Amino acid sequence: MKFFRRLDLFCRVVDNYGDIGICWRLARQLVREHGLEVTLYVDDLASFRRICPPVAPEVERQQLDGVTVRHWRNQDGVYTPDEVADIVIEFFAVDIPPGYIDAMAQCESRPVWFNLEGLTAEEWVEGCHRLSSMQPRGLTKHFFFPGFTEKTGGLLREAALEQQRLQFAPSPFLAQLGLSPAEMAAAKVSLFCYPHAPVSALFEAWQNGGRPIACLVPEGVAADAVRAFTGGEGGAGSVATRGALTVRVLPFVPQPDYDKLLWACDLNFVRGEDSFVRAQWAGKPFIWHIYPQDENLHHKKLRAFLERYAGALPGLADFSLRWNGAAAHGETENWPELWAGLEREAAAATERAAAWQQQMLGNGDLATNMLSFAATLR
Amino acid sequence: MKPAKEIRVGNIIMVDGKPFIVLRSDVNGSSRTGFTYKWKMKNLLTNSPLENVFRGDDKFDVVVLDKKPVTYSYFADPLYVFMDAEYEQYEIEEENLGDALNYLKDGMECEAVFYDGKAISVELPTTIQRQIVYSEPAVKGNTSGNVLKEARIENAIESKQFIVQVPLFVSQDDMIEIDTRTNEYKKIVRN
Numbered sequence: 001m002k003f004f005r006r007l008d009l010f011c012r013v014v015d016n017y018g019d020i021g022i023c024w025r026l027a028r029q030l031v032r033e034h035g036l037e038v039t040l041y042v043d044d045l046a047s048f049r050r051i052c053p054p055v056a057p058e059v060e061r062q063q064l065d066g067v068t069v070r071h072w073r074n075q076d077g078v079y080t081p082d083e084v085a086d087i088v089i090e091f092f093a094v095d096i097p098p099g100y101i102d103a104m105a106q107c108e109s110r111p112v113w114f115n116l117e118g119l120t121a122e123e124w125v126e127g128c129h130r131l132s133s134m135q136p137r138g139l140t141k142h143f144f145f146p147g148f149t150e151k152t153g154g155l156l157r158e159a160a161l162e163q164q165r166l167q168f169a170p171s172p173f174l175a176q177l178g179l180s181p182a183e184m185a186a187a188k189v190s191l192f193c194y195p196h197a198p199v200s201a202l203f204e205a206w207q208n209g210g211r212p213i214a215c216l217v218p219e220g221v222a223a224d225a226v227r228a229f230t231g232g233e234g235g236a237g238s239v240a241t242r243g244a245l246t247v248r249v250l251p252f253v254p255q256p257d258y259d260k261l262l263w264a265c266d267l268n269f270v271r272g273e274d275s276f277v278r279a280q281w282a283g284k285p286f287i288w289h290i291y292p293q294d295e296n297l298h299h300k301k302l303r304a305f306l307e308r309y310a311g312a313l314p315g316l317a318d319f320s321l322r323w324n325g326a327a328a329h330g331e332t333e334n335w336p337e338l339w340a341g342l343e344r345e346a347a348a349a350t351e352r353a354a355a356w357q358q359q360m361l362g363n364g365d366l367a368t369n370m371l372s373f374a375a376t377l378r
Numbered sequence: 379m380k381p382a383k384e385i386r387v388g389n390i391i392m393v394d395g396k397p398f399i400v401l402r403s404d405v406n407g408s409s410r411t412g413f414t415y416k417w418k419m420k421n422l423l424t425n426s427p428l429e430n431v432f433r434g435d436d437k438f439d440v441v442v443l444d445k446k447p448v449t450y451s452y453f454a455d456p457l458y459v460f461m462d463a464e465y466e467q468y469e470i471e472e473e474n475l476g477d478a479l480n481y482l483k484d485g486m487e488c489e490a491v492f493y494d495g496k497a498i499s500v501e502l503p504t505t506i507q508r509q510i511v512y513s514e515p516a517v518k519g520n521t522s523g524n525v526l527k528e529a530r531i532e533n534a535i536e537s538k539q540f541i542v543q544v545p546l547f548v549s550q551d552d553m554i555e556i557d558t559r560t561n562e563y564k565k566i567v568r569n
Binding site for chain 2 (some may be wrong): 093115117122124128135137297300
């Protein structure tokens with residue numbers, strides 16, 4: 001990118017792996033595909049390490065995959081204008097250290113400053129995307145919204161991702177994870193959700209259902225339900241079969257392997273924003289467990305997405321709403337029935353997933369869209 | 379300092395040392411970090427409109443401006459002159475008057491708005507009555523109000539006569555009431 005050389009990205013880890021998952025993905029893409037020198041400021045290196053094992057949690061500054069990673073300990077840092085990058089991104093409206101903002105204001109050539117916002121399918125985003133936000137001392141920030149339409153920033157996606165997916169062979173990967181031939185032959189479901197998801201009820205429906213299901217769940221996810229099903233500690237490698245259901249606990253995998261898991265499964269349960277987006281690029285049916293917000297604002301976001309995505313898939317929409325506790329008032333949850341509704345739509349849901357993926361490709365990718373917009377601000 | 383989430387339409391805020399009036403605020407739910415505030419604002423010094431977006435925690439100085447009743451007196455190119463009850467005159471530039479220009483009329487009562495001791499704009503009453511100086515003939519029987527035509531209303535400077543959309547039954551020389559916030563026709567005023 002000829003206009004810019006350096007980019008600083010500020011990330012606070014709130015949703016355990018989602019925030020850093022997105023920022024890490026974005027940082028690497030900006031280095032690899034756009035040739036930028038990227039510094040990722042992150043406050044929680046221990047969480048970062050779960051998705052990127054080479055991270056050394058005790059180190060202040062380290063180089064990983066071409067990205068400079070700095071431990072963002074507090075707001076007290078002192079910075080000089082020389083340290084300020086050409087593009088500065090505050091991820092999810094985090095407060096950049098005041099000292100850094102002071103340094104930004106002292107720069108002869110002001111940096112392009114973005115607030116990279118959360119993903120939502122709500123329409124209002126189009127009216128706020130790329131709008132400026134005047135700040136003190138002559139600085140201007142711009143809000144940049146990822147999204148599902150051409151009037152937003154699009155979704156995060158690496159250039160080679162689709163090619164990698166098309167070349168992927170699921171069997172060796174699944175065998176490497178320890179799946180037995182019976183599990184390989186079963187319907188494969190990956191499960192990633194927040195602790196409040198009604199996992200036990202769904203396990204019971206699957207267990208008593210007629211179709212063999214292999215549920216692959218990363219270690220630590222839905223821990224109580226998994227322990228109750230498998231017995232023991234429910235650590236990586238735990239596996240148990242009851243009725244039609246086999247639950248297998250996987251080690252917590254790095255991002256590239258998580259992509260492969262999504263590609264290899266017939267249905268993916270995902271959570272937050274990062275895995276939600278990756279599930280869309282996997283081109284497979286998925287159920288989204290959305291990050292909970294006060295006053296159930298997340299239900300509004302969920303419905304906005306389902307309206308765009310699941311218009312012709314009422315079973316998927318219904319299941320998704322119930323999975324997120326957004327059932328209509330007074331309605332009870334009948335998980336065998338909800339699962340049956342989802343299964344009936346399996347073929348249509350698979351077609352929809354592929355069509356949606358093509359539609360999203362048409363919006364370009366977030367990193368490229370953001371840099372293109374940044375260039376117009378210089 | 380007040381956070382964006384406490385700012386209301388009509389508040390005057392300082393943004394980077396410049397006074398802005400918030401004309402419209404759209405509040406939307408966003409990330410877990412809170413709401414996004416999209417404001418239509420007007421720079422009180424230049425009258426230029428602006429659309430900006432803020433986080434709910436962004437903080438602003440809220441300015442309480444002085445206001446004083448005045449009447450429009452005369453046009454001293456390029457300034458518009460207003461007078462208060464003590465015959466003190468205040469000159470305001472055309473670009474600062476904005477929509478008020480559409481309704482300016484000799485002797486019109488309004489409020490001058492002062493910033494830093496200088497009259498910077500005028501505020502109009504929410505509704506105002508004006509006579510139609512030109513419109514195509516009325517069409518009888520149309521009372522639904524959903525079909526509109528153009529009508530020019532009286533004001534101080536003929537070259538700046540303002541056009542309002544009115545129902546077809548409204549006639550030339552009719553006195554009408556207009557909402558100055560939206561420039562919309564409200565009703566015919568029958569004496």
